[in-house]
Structure formats: structure tokens, C-alpha cells
Amino acid sequence: MTDQELIWRIAGGSGDGIDSNSRYFAKALMRSGLDVFTHRHYPSRIRGGHTYVEVRATPDGAASRGDGYNFLLALGDSFARNPSEDAYYGNEELKPLSENLDDLREGGIIVYDSGLIDEEQVAELNLEERAEENDWHVYPVDLRGIAKEHGREIMRNNAGIGVTAALLDMDTSEYEGIMEEMWSDDILEANLAVIQDGYEQAQEFEQNHDISMPDHEEPEEPQALVSGSDAIAYGALDAGCRFIAGYPMTPWTDVFTIMSQNLPQFGGISEQVEDEIAAAALALGASHTGVKSMSGSSGGGFALMSEPLGLAEMSETPVVLIEAMRAGPSTGMPTKPEQADLEHVLYTSQGDSTRVVLAPGDQQECYEQIRTAFELAYDYQIPALLIYDQKLQGELRNVDASFFDQEPDGDPGSVITEEEIAEAAEHHAGKFKRFQYDAEGGKEGVSPRSVPGQKGGRFLATGNEHNEAGHISEDPDNRVLQMNRRLGKLESIREELDEKGNQTHHGPDEAEYGIMCWGSHQGTVFEAVDRLNDDGHSVKAIGVSDLMPYPEEEVSAFLESVEECLVVEMNATAQFRGLTQKELGRFGPKLSSLLKYNGNPFEPAEIVEGFESSIEGEELAVSNMKYVPAAGD
Amino acid sequence: MSAFSAIGEQREADEDEFTPGIEPQPTWCPGCGDFAVNNALKKAMSxxxxxxDEVLLCTGIGCSGKLNxxxxxxxxxxxHGxxxxxxxxxxxxxxxxEVVAAGGDGDGYGIxxxxxxxxxxxxxxxTYIVFNNEIFGLTKGQTSPTSPKGHKSKTQPSGSAKQPVRPLSLSLASGASYVARTAAVNPNQAAEIIAEAVEHDGFAHIDFLTQCPTWNKDARQYVPYTDVQDSDDYDFDVTNREEAGKMMYEVESKLYEGEVLTGRFYKAEDRPSYGEEKRATGEMPEEPLAERYYDEDAEWERCAEQLIQKHT
Structure with missing residues (x-):
């Protein structure tokens, strides 16, 4: 990218307010007319530990983290453990500065809190020498001192904002406006004074860096700064979901929290329960009783949902479940992203999978696809799953506010009325045929539903194989008819999904090479594709969202049109490439993989490099990724 | 108007209405205690x-699950569970x-x-009815959470080294507001207790002793039994938690000594149900949530109006 790009990284310890301040700062940049995108890096720890958030701001679209960053605001970790040379964790107080230097671009700016980070320790980092080598511009400011002088120590982040603004020649009014929305009276006054003092002190420096606030104009229409979790929760609410049950687990907790905070005012119910087995089972119970319901979790919690998920498949109880991936196996790295739960989500639970699985690639797709999940779940009486990851759940991006101007949908799908029940097919013994082989008038394979309390609609839902009235049956002919009917729904669903067009294409149609990805790093892949094409390569990409039923025709057409295709994903065993080969049964010699599983999301330059090494048959220059060649290579 | 006209209708009901036309004859073994639960439930509901059409019966897995x-x-x-x-x-x-859940002792007290x-x-x-036969029946006779210490089975051939679960005490300690025990051999008491449990406004737990004549032949048939409310030997206040706890401990201990004590052991008169508590916090709608989905005039809140503003 050009120098018309600010990537501002605020670093400190958990509990230092990194998250809130970066959100306010991103919003201020957005209101100024820039496109923003954030990247969060944090440990599984309440207080202290190496944490940072990056805010990338550009005039013309930000859909990914960038390559490294160019502005560091190092606050110091106020919850650092006692520094000791022998401790394996090293000097935590210094880490917000020391741990972030490797990614800082040449010519970058460093601001650190000299009130917390000891100057002598800084000297040990050889900062001066490294700054000279890399043309870094270092500005130590006693942020803690400023904060204490006008208010409280916690306000030092805002002193850093003031310093940032001065160094970037940025107007502080947007940020101050946000402070005014947040605070009032003395607290507001103190915060504003802290910002101004930081601003003034930074102006004292002799400034010789080349980074400034990118060009910006008043936004054409109001923007909304949203995370993937916001978009999923809002999509669910607009889809008419009024019941959620869950158990806390990072990173799914965000959606659960947003839903729990908003459901009361939306007339719905949220239940925090004893475990994830219960959570999924509650969602089924509410859905069985006629309410649009959801649950969700992350890897380990989702594993507990396997059995209720299978029950939903067998009993044809509509439900939406979401899985927010983090690095595994087992507890893995709880706060780091990975895409290694794909096979888990596709196949977990006994028997043949009968489910819909969608993977949104950005915030707008999160909103749209959770709505699609509800629509399909309730129209087809099938579990619909949304799989996303720690990256997408927490990263913020600006979206046209008008995007959310959409109609809510309270339609419970294929439930019929008491009048219709009275006319509906009955078993010879007088029971409603809830699982009729060949119901007419509805979607293919879908038999109308009744819900408890409706007169004449009683039936038995069961995880056992069952006859048309729901009673347990092991009759071979019935078994085949019911299995075929349930599985057949996926074919109609595939047709509906084709109309929705969930796959996202990028780059020239006639390109020679392809890149495939799924889920959250779609924006990063697309940015890499643009750069590759600018550099003379001929590349296009497809971001696949429909994972089950798989978009066979669309992906086949894409792969037929290219010479070779690199499949980019955040796991170690190329699960999506495996799925593609399984579903399509060919293209093995065309597909190679670029894999990353070190806990950090791809940067665009890494994909560029991975692509170039793949077509040139060279080894990857960096060790944080893995290249797996095509079959036969 | 409610979309659920079966709910709350004043009517005369007949026991036969609760017998399904498809499977009127249960497949439980002859002499199984499970028949008694089914009969008592039908009697209570009628x-x-x-x-x-206003009753939802949820079951787990096992012989008891076939109640459905x-x-x-x-x-x-x-x-299962x-x-x-x-x-x-x-x-x-x-x-x-009207929600009733039912399952076995492995289902409810184990998994x-x-x-x-x-x-x-x-x-x-x-209402929660636990078919307690002190054995895993459908899987052919393994030791269960309520099997007595020393119980021998194919999976614990030298006898169980575990103390059995005390279901009544566990229920009380957990917070159930109605706790009773009845037995298959006592059909009238069983039907009365189930009816009381259904009428109770809160979690009503019934530990229902159901003999397994096939896999737990050594076990008692739960006779003779004593209804503690009818006996002069027992005097305690079912609304007093402390007295109830002591009584339950005695009842549970005596079962393994061969004495079957049944009856009501605890009833919290004033404790609000979860629904009431949750409505009081404002986190549950006053009107039944399900109704809204079947009301053509229902208005649905929009995120665009209520939530997007704070993101701009």
C-alpha cells in the first residue's frame, strides 16, 4: 500500500483499556471519512500480558490487516508480573514496546510511556541503534504523568491519543466528540485536558517523520463500525431469533453477550445454562415449541453440542448453531484465530450429516448469512450452522449504516395453523403426520410442522428413526424413505443457495491462476490478489461461504478456468482443500495449499509471497507458514 | 386470540384420550414398574x-424413554440425559x-x-418423573447410580464400591420446590402425587420406584411400603426444609435396609417459579413468546432502528 495508510498499534496489558481506546480511535477516523479495519491480539488473561490492537485507516477501502504497521503507541503493562531475569515470561512491563518492534515498518513512529517504561530498560533494547537502522522516530512521553496531573492514571491512553494526534497532524475534535458521548462533567473535563496536554507536549518535539493522517473527506453516507459478532447478533435479531441459550467460551461469548443484552428489549429470552449440551438442547426445546432459536460455542463447547445437533437432524427440529473457531486442539490457544474446526463442524455427531454450514467472509456476510441460516433452518426443518473465527468475531470494520436498513422476519417457516392441521394428512390411528413422506404444497421433502398447544397437531419428535407420525420404527422401507426425504432437502437448499450467491469472486475473470479461501481472511486474500495483478501476475480469487451443501458447480467452473489454484486457510492439515477434493472428486493436481497456524492471521504480503513461491516452485522464505504442493507434485 | 387453542381449555378428560392409537400396548416386560408410571400419568392428566394437545412430554433414553x-x-x-x-x-x-419430563435413574441422576x-x-x-429401578435395564443390567453399594453386575463383577446417589436429598439441596417418592405398587398414591406435581408452580421432582423384574431380580418389589403421610411413625413438616432434609436422609437410608417409605417430602409454598423470577427481572416477556410468531399483526423490532445508531 501507499503511504496513504496509517496502521496505528496501541499496545499494553490486558485491562489497560487498549480495546476501548482503539475502538474510539477507529470510530474517530471513520467519522473523519477514512475506511478502518482493526486487528486484535490478546492473551487469555484478565489482567496484564501482551495485548495490542491495530487500527488500519485508508482513504479507499480497508478490508484486511496490513503488512506490519507504522505507528506504535506503547503504553507499558500496568499489570506486569515482577520482572526477573530468570522468569521465562521476561520483562512484561517492557513488552508493549519490545514485543512490537519486529513488525514495525521502516520509517515508523514509536511513542512510549516513559512514565511506566523505564528508560534504563529501554536502553537495553538497543532501541537507539535499531531506530537508526530502520529510520524509526522515537518519542518518549510521560503519559502516566500527564494522566495523573489532570485526572487518573487510567486516562494515560488518552494522553497517548493526544500525542498521536499531534504527531499525525490530526484534528482531535472527532475523538473529543466521542469522549463527550461517553463521559460528562469532571471525568469528561479531565479526559479532554489529558488529550490536550498530550497533544501540546508532542508538539514540542522536533518532528521529522513522514507519516500523517491520510487524506480524508466527509463520508458520503453515515458509516457504522461493527465487528463480526455485532453483525451476527444483529442478523439473528432481524431474522426473528428471540431465544438464545449458551455457556461462556472465547470467542463465541461476544455474540452471546450482544444477544443477551438486546433480547429483553426485543421481547426475547436469553438463557445462560450449565453447559453446552444443555445450551443446544434448550435451543431445540424452544424451537420445538415454535420459537426461532439459536445457540453456539467455540471448539470444545461445540464438541459438547454434537449430540443435540444430531437430534436436531433426526427429529427435524430447526435450529441455528454458530461456531467461533479458535486455535486447537483441545484448549489450544483460546484467544488466537484458526480455521481448524471445519471438519468438526461438518461431520460431528453420529450418522450421516444432514445440515447446512455457512462461513461468512466479512461483517456484511455475517449479517446476511446468519439470516440465510435462519431462513433455511426454519423453512427446511434442519440445523443450520454458521462457522467463523476469533479474527472475524472481534475485528471492527466500517460498513454503510444503510446496509442494516433491512426488514425483520418473524416467519417461523413451515409451521402450519390449527385450521391447516385439521385438513392435513393423518395417520390411520388419528395422529398428525408430522413426518409425511410426500407432503404437497411445501418445499421439496419438507413435511409441515405443528407446535405444542396447537389442537390436533400432537406428534412425537424423536432421535430414533420413526414413521410418519413420529413413532419409533425400524421398518427398512420406512427407513429408506425417511432418510432419502431428509437428505433430499439438501438438494433444494443447494438450489436456493445458488440464487443467493454467497461465494465472493475477486479479480479478472480470465485470470490464469486462482486462489481459494473460506471465511475470515477473504479480504486479505483479495488485497493480495490486487497486488499480484498490479505486479504483473494474472490471478483471481473465490471466497467460498457455502460449505454444506457444497457449491459444486460454481467452484468447478472456477477451477476449470485456471491453470493452478492455491488454497489459503488457517489450519495445518488443509481441511478446506480436502473438502473441495472430496466434493468435486477431481482437481487434485491443480490444488496446492498455503497454510498458517501460528495464531496470527495472514498479512496480504504473506499471501503474495506464498503465491509467488508456489508458481515458481520455490520454498517459502518465511517459516510461519507451510506450503503443501498439489497431488502428484 | 391464541394460536394454541388446546391450552387452558376447561374440559372433562378421559384417561383413554392419553392412550395413543398407534401404540396402545407398551412393550415393557411383564411385571415392569414402568406400566404404573404410564397409568398414573394418564390418570393424573385426565x-x-x-x-x-396442551401437554408436552419430554423423555430421555432407556425403557423409561418409551413412555413417549x-x-x-x-x-x-x-x-440420553x-x-x-x-x-x-x-x-x-x-x-x-404443560411440560412433563421423564427418564430413568441413569438418565436423570447419572448422565x-x-x-x-x-x-x-x-x-x-x-414436573420431572424419574423411573428409579436401581439398574440399567435396556442395556441389560448394569449397575446404576442408585444401585446399592455392593451391587454385582456384569460391569462391576465384584460388587459396586460406590455409595448410591441420594436422589431426594440431591433434589432438595439443588433447589427443587416439590419432592416426592412414590412406587409402582402404589397406583393411587402415584396418580395423586403426579397430579399435585403438575399443579405445583415450580420444579416438582418425583422419584418413582419402578421394579425391574428382568434385570434386577434381587431387588425388592418395593413392598411393603409405607406412606409417611399416613403413618403415625413419621411426623415432619413438608414445608420445613430442615425437617424435610432429615426425613429424606432416613428414607433413602431405609430403602437399602429393605424398608420402602413413600410420600411427599418437601413442598416450598412460597417460592416463585423461574418464569416468575425471570419476568420480574424484565428478561422474559409477559406474553408467551411462542404466540408472537403466529400472530399476523405482530410487530418485530428492527436493529436498524434500535441498535445501529451507537455504531455510527
């Missing part, structure tokens, strides 16, 4: 004038539905023990 096939109502035959979370969500979704504890704690307005 006595209360319930419509089979032999009792006519809306049913959800769930998975999970009848309670399904059932309690149904009650939250539509409080008008589903966590759900039992938490459903009792939350005090959902529902």
Missing part, C-alpha cells in the same frame, strides 16, 4: 382435565404448555445429573 410412545400428547423423545434442558426451554418458550441439579435450582414450573 383428572386435571388436560388436553393431550405409549402416552398420547406432544412428545419429544430426546437423547437431556430431557430436562429440552423441557425447560419449551416451558420458557410457551408457559401455557443428566448436571441438568437435574440446575433445572431444580432454577425451579422451572414443570
Amino acid at each position: 383428572k386435571l382435565g388436560k388436553n393431550p 410412545s405409549y402416552f398420547e400428547s406432544y412428545g419429544f423423545h430426546t437423547i 437431556r430431557s430436562l434442558p429440552v423441557a425447560r426451554a419449551a416451558k420458557l418458550a410457551n408457559p401455557g404448555v 443428566g445429573g448436571n441438568h437435574f441439579m440446575h433445572t431444580a435450582r432454577e425451579n422451572h414450573d414443570m
Whole structure:
């Protein structure tokens, strides 16, 4: 990218307010007319530990983290453990500065809190020498001192904002406006004074860096700064979901929290329960009783949902479940992203999978696809799953506010009325045929539903194989008819999904090479594709969202049109490439993989490099990724 | 107007209405205690004038789970140990539905023990019947959570080294607001207790002793039994938690000494149900949530109007 790009990284310890301040700062940049995108890096720890958030701001679209960053605001970790040379964790107080230097671009700016980070320790980092080598511009400011002088120590982040603004020649009014929305009276006054003092002190420096606030104009229409979790929760609410049950687990907790905070005012119910087995089972119970319901979790919690998920498949109880991936196996790295739960989500639970699985690639797709999940779940009486990851759940991006101007949908799908029940097919013994082989008038394979309390609609839902009235049956002919009917729904669903067009294409149609990805790093892949094409390569990409039923025709057409295709994903065993080969049964010699599983999301330059090494048959220059060649290579 | 006209209708009901046309004859073994649960439940529901279309019976897995096939109502035959979370969500979704959950002692006190504890704690307005035969029957006779210490089975050939679960005490400690024990050999008491439990506004737990004549031949047939409310030997106040706790301990201990004590052991008169508690916090709508989906005039909140502003 050009120098018309600010990537501002605020670093400190958990509990230092990194998250809130970066959100306010991103919003201020957005209101100024820039496109923003954030990247969060944090440990599984309440207080202290190496944490940072990056805010990338550009005039013309930000859909990914960038390559490294160019502005560091190092606050110091106020919850650092006692520094000791022998401790394996090293000097935590210094880490917000020391741990972030490797990614800082040449010519970058460093601001650190000299009130917390000891100057002598800084000297040990050889900062001066490294700054000279890399043309870094270092500005130590006693942020803690400023904060204490006008208010409280916690306000030092805002002193850093003031310093940032001065160094970037940025107007502080947007940020101050946000402070005014947040605070009032003395607290507001103190915060504003802290910002101004930081601003003034930074102006004292002799400034010789080349980074400034990118060009910006008043936004054409109001923007909304949203995370993937916001978009999923809002999509669910607009889809008419009024019941959620869950158990806390990072990173799914965000959606659960947003839903729990908003459901009361939306007339719905949220239940925090004893475990994830219960959570999924509650969602089924509410859905069985006629309410649009959801649950969700992350890897380990989702594993507990396997059995209720299978029950939903067998009993044809509509439900939406979401899985927010983090690095595994087992507890893995709880706060780091990975895409290694794909096979888990596709196949977990006994028997043949009968489910819909969608993977949104950005915030707008999160909103749209959770709505699609509800629509399909309730129209087809099938579990619909949304799989996303720690990256997408927490990263913020600006979206046209008008995007959310959409109609809510309270339609419970294929439930019929008491009048219709009275006319509906009955078993010879007088029971409603809830699982009729060949119901007419509805979607293919879908038999109308009744819900408890409706007169004449009683039936038995069961995880056992069952006859048309729901009673347990092991009759071979019935078994085949019911299995075929349930599985057949996926074919109609595939047709509906084709109309929705969930796959996202990028780059020239006639390109020679392809890149495939799924889920959250779609924006990063697309940015890499643009750069590759600018550099003379001929590349296009497809971001696949429909994972089950798989978009066979669309992906086949894409792969037929290219010479070779690199499949980019955040796991170690190329699960999506495996799925593609399984579903399509060919293209093995065309597909190679670029894999990353070190806990950090791809940067665009890494994909560029991975692509170039793949077509040139060279080894990857960096060790944080893995290249797996095509079959036969 | 409600979309659920079966709910709350004043009516005369007949026991036969609760016998399904498809499977009127249960397949339990001759002499099985499970027949008694089915009969008592039918009797209680008809006595209360319930419509089979307003009742939701949720079961787990095992012989007890087959109750769903032999009792006519809306049913959800769930998975092993999970009848309670399904059932309690149904009650939250539509409080008008009469929700009953049932399962075996392995289902409720073993694999589903966590759900039992938490459903009792939350005090959902529902009835939970545990078929307690002190054995895993359908899987052919393994030691269960309520099997007595020393119980020999194919999986514990030298005899169980474990103390059995104390289901009544566990229920009380967890927070159930109605706790009773009845037995298959006592059909009238069973029907009365089930009717009381259904009428109780809170979590009503019934430990139902159901002899297994096939896999637990050594076990008592739960005769003779004593109804503690009818006996002069026992005097305690069922509304007093402390007295109830002592009584339960004695009842549980005596079962393993060969004395079968049944009756009502605890009833909290004033404790609000979970639905009431949750409505009081403002986190549950006053009207049944399910109704809204079937009301063509229902208005649905929009994120665009209520939530997007704070992101701009």
C-alpha cells in the first residue's frame, strides 16, 4: 500500500483499556471519512500480558490487516508480573514496546510511556541503534504523568491519543466528540485536558517523520463500525431469533453477550445454562415449541453440542448453531484465530450429516448469512450452522449504516395453523403426520410442522428413526424413505443457495491462476490478489461461504478456468482443500495449499509471497507458514 | 386470540384420550414398574382435565424413554440425559404448555445429573418423573447410580464400591420446590402425587420406584411400603426444609435396609417459579413468546432502528 495508510498499534496489558481506546480511535477516523479495519491480539488473561490492537485507516477501502504497521503507541503493562531475569515470561512491563518492534515498518513512529517504561530498560533494547537502522522516530512521553496531573492514571491512553494526534497532524475534535458521548462533567473535563496536554507536549518535539493522517473527506453516507459478532447478533435479531441459550467460551461469548443484552428489549429470552449440551438442547426445546432459536460455542463447547445437533437432524427440529473457531486442539490457544474446526463442524455427531454450514467472509456476510441460516433452518426443518473465527468475531470494520436498513422476519417457516392441521394428512390411528413422506404444497421433502398447544397437531419428535407420525420404527422401507426425504432437502437448499450467491469472486475473470479461501481472511486474500495483478501476475480469487451443501458447480467452473489454484486457510492439515477434493472428486493436481497456524492471521504480503513461491516452485522464505504442493507434485 | 387453542381449555378428560392409537400396548416386560408410571400419568392428566394437545412430554433414553410412545400428547423423545434442558426451554418458550419430563435413574441422576441439579435450582414450573429401578435395564443390567453399594453386575463383577446417589436429598439441596417418592405398587398414591406435581408452580421432582423384574431380580418389589403421610411413625413438616432434609436422609437410608417409605417430602409454598423470577427481572416477556410468531399483526423490532445508531 501507499503511504496513504496509517496502521496505528496501541499496545499494553490486558485491562489497560487498549480495546476501548482503539475502538474510539477507529470510530474517530471513520467519522473523519477514512475506511478502518482493526486487528486484535490478546492473551487469555484478565489482567496484564501482551495485548495490542491495530487500527488500519485508508482513504479507499480497508478490508484486511496490513503488512506490519507504522505507528506504535506503547503504553507499558500496568499489570506486569515482577520482572526477573530468570522468569521465562521476561520483562512484561517492557513488552508493549519490545514485543512490537519486529513488525514495525521502516520509517515508523514509536511513542512510549516513559512514565511506566523505564528508560534504563529501554536502553537495553538497543532501541537507539535499531531506530537508526530502520529510520524509526522515537518519542518518549510521560503519559502516566500527564494522566495523573489532570485526572487518573487510567486516562494515560488518552494522553497517548493526544500525542498521536499531534504527531499525525490530526484534528482531535472527532475523538473529543466521542469522549463527550461517553463521559460528562469532571471525568469528561479531565479526559479532554489529558488529550490536550498530550497533544501540546508532542508538539514540542522536533518532528521529522513522514507519516500523517491520510487524506480524508466527509463520508458520503453515515458509516457504522461493527465487528463480526455485532453483525451476527444483529442478523439473528432481524431474522426473528428471540431465544438464545449458551455457556461462556472465547470467542463465541461476544455474540452471546450482544444477544443477551438486546433480547429483553426485543421481547426475547436469553438463557445462560450449565453447559453446552444443555445450551443446544434448550435451543431445540424452544424451537420445538415454535420459537426461532439459536445457540453456539467455540471448539470444545461445540464438541459438547454434537449430540443435540444430531437430534436436531433426526427429529427435524430447526435450529441455528454458530461456531467461533479458535486455535486447537483441545484448549489450544483460546484467544488466537484458526480455521481448524471445519471438519468438526461438518461431520460431528453420529450418522450421516444432514445440515447446512455457512462461513461468512466479512461483517456484511455475517449479517446476511446468519439470516440465510435462519431462513433455511426454519423453512427446511434442519440445523443450520454458521462457522467463523476469533479474527472475524472481534475485528471492527466500517460498513454503510444503510446496509442494516433491512426488514425483520418473524416467519417461523413451515409451521402450519390449527385450521391447516385439521385438513392435513393423518395417520390411520388419528395422529398428525408430522413426518409425511410426500407432503404437497411445501418445499421439496419438507413435511409441515405443528407446535405444542396447537389442537390436533400432537406428534412425537424423536432421535430414533420413526414413521410418519413420529413413532419409533425400524421398518427398512420406512427407513429408506425417511432418510432419502431428509437428505433430499439438501438438494433444494443447494438450489436456493445458488440464487443467493454467497461465494465472493475477486479479480479478472480470465485470470490464469486462482486462489481459494473460506471465511475470515477473504479480504486479505483479495488485497493480495490486487497486488499480484498490479505486479504483473494474472490471478483471481473465490471466497467460498457455502460449505454444506457444497457449491459444486460454481467452484468447478472456477477451477476449470485456471491453470493452478492455491488454497489459503488457517489450519495445518488443509481441511478446506480436502473438502473441495472430496466434493468435486477431481482437481487434485491443480490444488496446492498455503497454510498458517501460528495464531496470527495472514498479512496480504504473506499471501503474495506464498503465491509467488508456489508458481515458481520455490520454498517459502518465511517459516510461519507451510506450503503443501498439489497431488502428484 | 391464541394460536394454541388446546391450552387452558376447561374440559372433562378421559384417561383413554392419553392412550395413543398407534401404540396402545407398551412393550415393557411383564411385571415392569414402568406400566404404573404410564397409568398414573394418564390418570393424573385426565383428572386435571388436560388436553393431550396442551401437554408436552419430554423423555430421555432407556425403557423409561418409551413412555413417549405409549402416552398420547406432544412428545419429544430426546437423547440420553437431556430431557430436562429440552423441557425447560419449551416451558420458557410457551408457559401455557404443560411440560412433563421423564427418564430413568441413569438418565436423570447419572448422565443428566448436571441438568437435574440446575433445572431444580432454577425451579422451572414443570414436573420431572424419574423411573428409579436401581439398574440399567435396556442395556441389560448394569449397575446404576442408585444401585446399592455392593451391587454385582456384569460391569462391576465384584460388587459396586460406590455409595448410591441420594436422589431426594440431591433434589432438595439443588433447589427443587416439590419432592416426592412414590412406587409402582402404589397406583393411587402415584396418580395423586403426579397430579399435585403438575399443579405445583415450580420444579416438582418425583422419584418413582419402578421394579425391574428382568434385570434386577434381587431387588425388592418395593413392598411393603409405607406412606409417611399416613403413618403415625413419621411426623415432619413438608414445608420445613430442615425437617424435610432429615426425613429424606432416613428414607433413602431405609430403602437399602429393605424398608420402602413413600410420600411427599418437601413442598416450598412460597417460592416463585423461574418464569416468575425471570419476568420480574424484565428478561422474559409477559406474553408467551411462542404466540408472537403466529400472530399476523405482530410487530418485530428492527436493529436498524434500535441498535445501529451507537455504531455510527
